[in-house]
Structures are given as structure tokens and as C-alpha cells.
Amino acid sequence: MIRIALTKGRIEKKAIELLTEAGYDCSELEDKGRKLVFKLKNADIEVVLAKAADVITYIEHGVCDAGIVGEDTIMEHGKWFHEILDLGFGKCKFALAGIKGMNFYEGYSHKVIASKYPKVTKNFFNQKGIDVEIVKIEGSVELAPILNLADAIVDIVETGSTLRENGLEVYEDVAYISTRLIVNTASIKLKKAEIDDLVKRLSAVISKDENDA
Numbered sequence: 001m002i003r004i005a006l007t008k009g010r011i012e013k014k015a016i017e018l019l020t021e022a023g024y025d026c027s028e029l030e031d032k033g034r035k036l037v038f039k040l041k042n043a044d045i046e047v048v049l050a051k052a053a054d055v056i057t058y059i060e061h062g063v064c065d066a067g068i069v070g071e072d073t074i075m076e077h078g079k080w081f082h083e084i085l086d087l088g089f090g091k092c093k094f095a096l097a098g099i100k101g102m103n104f105y106e107g108y109s110h111k112v113i114a115s116k117y118p119k120v121t122k123n124f125f126n127q128k129g130i131d132v133e134i135v136k137i138e139g140s141v142e143l144a145p146i147l148n149l150a151d152a153i154v155d156i157v158e159t160g161s162t163l164r165e166n167g168l169e170v171y172e173d174v175a176y177i178s179t180r181l182i183v184n185t186a187s188i189k190l191k192k193a194e195i196d197d198l199v200k201r202l203s204a205v206i207s208k209d210e211n212d213a
């Protein structure tokens with residue numbers, strides 16, 4: 001048996017579509033109510049639904065063998081696992097953004113950056129050799145520059161409409177991200193056949209989708 005941790009929310013629907021296309025019966029997941037653990041009917045696979053950062057925790061602790069999670073969460077939280085596949089959906093980017101029309105890099109004043117992703121923000125500015133103060137915000141980071149708490153934000157931009165509707169704009173792209181399949185380091189060896197089968201099935205759907213596009 002292998003256990004897959006699947007990120008709930010934004011990427012959940014696409015992940016279930018991908019698993020279904022790969023031949024797994026995910027009907028229970030489509031009508032799940034408040035249930036969190038699902039045994040697939042036609043495969044020796046258990047799927048658990050978890051918040052993105054927790055998917056990484058479960059994989060790193062070895063209680064889940066594989067996980068479906070965004071590159072954003074991997075960049076912020078993870079490292080002790082293998083990143084196996086780019087699943088090709090959930091495409092968006094990390095961007096530095098702020099009030100429209102301001103020149104962020106003008107002047108030498110001390111900058112305050114708000115983000116849900118302090119590690120990603122720190123790495124981005126470290127690479128530039130710029131020292132910034134980072135304020136951790138839990139959600140709707142766009143409020144921070146509007147309320148004058150921060151000079152800019154580092155956040156996820158997908159369609160750009162949250163920025164637009166709040167009078168903000170992208171100053172600079174930080175990194176492009178998408179959804180990934182990650183695997184526990186021990187499971188790669190101990191459950192090689194099951195993991196290989198999962199990877200093979202998912203890869204086949206991904207390359208088919210790429211060819212159709």
C-alpha cells in the first residue's frame with residue numbers, strides 16, 4: 001500500500017482529475033464531505049487530504065509516501081524528500097509587487113516586505129545583496145502595502161486580478177511555480193514498484209496533455 005498526501009483547496013480538483021485520468025477511481029474524493037482519508041477502490045492506495053505545508057511534514061516524517069503539492073510550499077518549507085515530477089498544473093509565479101506606479105528600487109531607504117513566504121522573500125533579497133525587513137502575514141498580503149505596513153509584498157500571482165483590483169502591480173518576477181509530485185526518501189527504495197507505477201501512470205497523462213496542448 002502507498003499513501004498519497006494531496007493538498008486541499010486550490011489544486012485539489014486538478015490533482016483528482018489527473019489521478020482519475022491516470023486510471024485511479026477517485027469517485028469518493030469527488031463527493032467527500034468532511035472526510036480526510038480515502039482508500040481508492042481500484043488500487044492499493046490511500047489518499048489523505050492535508051494543508052500544503054502539512055503535506056510536506058507528512059512526507060518528511062515518512063507517514064505518507066508521496067505528495068502532491070505546490071512548488072511555492074516546497075520552496076518555503078521543504079527539503080528532505082525527492083521531487084519527482086512537474087505535474088504541469090497550478091501554474092503561477094512568485095512576484096514582488098506593490099502600489100502601482102512606485103519605483104521600488106529607487107532610493108536607499110530601508111525596505112519592509114510583507115509575505116506569507118518569509119524564506120522565499122529572504123532568499124530573493126539575499127541573492128540581490130539587499131537587506132530588507134520581512135513581516136510575516138498569514139493571508140491577503142495585498143493589504144500590507146495598502147495599509148502602509150510594507151513597501152512591497154512577495155506573493156503568489158496567478159491571474160493578477162487580486163493585484164489589479166487593489167491598485168497594485170508586479171515590480172519583478174521572483175520564480176515560476178507549478179504543482180509537483182514529491183516522494184519520501186525511504187519510500188523511493190522500499191516501495192519502488194508502487195512508486196514507479198504511480199510515476200509512470202502520471203507521466204503518461206502529463207505527456208499526453210502536453211502533446212494535446
Ligand code: PRP
Nearest residue numbers: 139140155156157158159160161162163
Ligand atoms: C493567493 C495569493 C493572492 C491570490 C493571487 O491567495 O496570495 O492573494 O491568490 O491570485 P490571482 O493573481 O489570481 O488574483 P489565496 O487565494 O490562495 O488566499 P490567501 O490570501 O488567503 O492565502
